Amino acid sequence: MKKFYHLKINQTVLKIGVTTASALFIVSCAGVPAPTEQMAVSKVAVSNATSAGGNEFAPLQLKSAMEKMDGAERAMVAENYLQARQLAEQAQVDAQLAATTARSAKAQKAAGALQEGNRVLRQEIDRNAQ
Numbered sequence: 001m002k003k004f005y006h007l008k009i010n011q012t013v014l015k016i017g018v019t020t021a022s023a024l025f026i027v028s029c030a031g032v033p034a035p036t037e038q039m040a041v042s043k044v045a046v047s048n049a050t051s052a053g054g055n056e057f058a059p060l061q062l063k064s065a066m067e068k069m070d071g072a073e074r075a076m077v078a079e080n081y082l083q084a085r086q087l088a089e090q091a092q093v094d095a096q097l098a099a100t101t102a103r104s105a106k107a108q109k110a111a112g113a114l115q116e117g118n119r120v121l122r123q124e125i126d127r128n129a130q
Helices: 002-030 036-051 059-077 081-129
Strands: none
Touching: 036 059, 036 081, 059 081
């Protein structure tokens, strides 16, 4: 009777192990879902950085974002969704940095132009006052 009890326990453990392995196999086959939403968000971020003047004011950051976006698109084609998501997220961050840098540089350029305009007006006022 004792051997029969151990045999029954071993069969139960074996069934549990097979069931667990099967479940893990099914879950691993499902894989990582395609990051289509992240890809779209990243593409918009790159586009915004370009229209913000990234080519002129933040070329390195914009180039990095574009290269990472290209890599993400290649990973999507290869169905390597984890890498595609990571690269798309990095591209988004680089693009946001490029856009912010470009806007900051534009603002500094505009401030410099205003200061120069003020300097010219002061000179004109001083010349007319004499």
